[in-house]
Amino acid sequence: MNKKSLEKEEIDLIKKRLFKEGFKHVSFSTYFEVENEFKKFYLQFLKEKKEASLSYLQNIKAKFNIKEIYANTNTIIAASFFYHNQKVKLALKENPYKIASYAWGKDYHNVLKKRMKRVVKDISAGRIVTDSTPLPERYLGRKLNIGFIGKNGMLINPENGSYFLLVFALLERPLSSDLILENKKANIEEDFKKYCNNCSRCIKSCPGGAINSDGIINIENCISYQTIEMRGKVNCSNIKKNKWIFGCDVCQMVCPYNKKEYLNNDTDFYPSDISLDVSKGHLENIKDTHLFGTALKRAGIEGLRRNIKSKIILK
Template sequence: MSIKEEIIDFARSIGIEYIGFCSANFSNDFINRLSHNLKMKYNCEFQINDIEKRINIKDYMEDAKTFISIALPYKTIEIDKSKPYFSKASLGKDYHIVLKQKLKLIEEFLQNNYNAKTISFVDTGPFHDREIAYMCGIGFYGKNSTIITEKYGSFVFLGEILTDLYIEPSTPKKSLCGSCTICIKSCPMGAIEEEYFINSNKCLSYITQKKGDLTAIEQEKMGLRIYGCDTCQDVCPFNIKAQKSNILDFLPEEWNININEEDFLKMSNSQFNKTFRSTSSGWRGKKILQRNLIIAMGNSKNKKYTSLLKNISMDNSFEGYIKNSLKKLEGEE
């Protein structure tokens, strides 16, 4: 077998269905897209604006030759969106940990069998996970800028390895979106301002994570979301028929899908660390998630939350959000 085939076989043996390879460089088209994002001010605070940092692979490995991309499916259940909820990507064990474990096994395989240099990334470096996955043939770009795979749609987590080992590149896949614009029309905030480009500052996934005061329209559009947003993915025809993941790590715990609102708002730091800290939403901290829950309770218009919000003891930073939610619950808005 070729090196490529041996790596694919090993990946299969550790439960990785999607793996691909590409040259360790970025195209002019990608660089132009990064420049367009800057020009249009589409990047949010979590994204790197320095284009050189996003493409300068030599800073990490002088003799780098190949990117290896993997994708792990994460959709395990259908979410009940009639009550406050977390997005699919934030259920179960933190994907950073799960992907890093898989990538570490591949790194060890490359080091032990080919004496290769390796560095792995899962949202931890400046490189663009989706672009690398696209170049590696993992899937095609959807108009909402997600990578869509044949079997699991866009419900996949991405990670990559940079290595000095030359591996025959995979073939990128052309978009199959055609004339479909369902994701663009469905975005609650109109964040998909151009096909294949997202204004991240308007994306509800970002809005549920950002600090500072949220505007009235942001709070309204958040609906019942506590963290993340699945809307543009849920309406995608490729996702409607997507298979579910069999990765047990991504199965949610009871407290993550049937949220006890009172317990959540009264939660100690210790309790938070034992529960939500282990998920991908936990990095944002307890206060941001509590803020979002308070907003979701008001947006629900469910009067059962009125007494809880009137009597809950929270610090002053929550006062405005509690008042706004109570107005909605009491029919003053």
């Protein structure tokens, strides 16, 4: 495999091809070590036991070392993919049960990894990652200037908002040394001051009261956690009126940066027949096998039934 460094012309070509695959922002950086400031922040998050039952978040060895994810990383590509669309908006309006906007269509893990792979597979050895490894994705997205960190914990692009997923390519080929790296100093307190300022809509609107002013989500109280990741009985003691049965987008919906809502018309993220049935509460004939290839499989049919039945939905 080619080990030559990546020159500007090749980088421009990769960017162009990624934009054609539907990615909106694409950024390159030479490999760097995760900063101590981030490590301190993350250790505090664990100390306060904010990870709830997500014990995989305790894997700091991998969280703090990109090379644990791909040992020969010399270059990092970060890309955003915006998923929200008109058809999902309509389905959310028309149907009684709400599904987070990213999850109505095909499973994004497969869809987006394939798209990134199509572009980078012949360029360098490496690994493509989205969501399912300990890679500190929001931190890297911030460092590579895809957006800023909002009080709701989301990585938000100042022009296009936060309805996007992050995908990374960790590549063996280095960048040519004369390139300017898109690798900024990250500081979330400055982000809050500069971009969120006095706004606290997400804090006030979160149905579970999961958002504090320090940008750390109390995962236990996040409806996304309760409806997707949590096993066992839903703990609804401090959940306000809510009809979300898979994920939750309230902290994004109320965010002023999503007012202009960057909508994508990518058909892979349009509502599938299964998700439409689920959002209507028609779960009788759905089996786990029907959920394969969709993001909904993470909760499974039992999880979706539990969410619909649970008191989390206070009419």
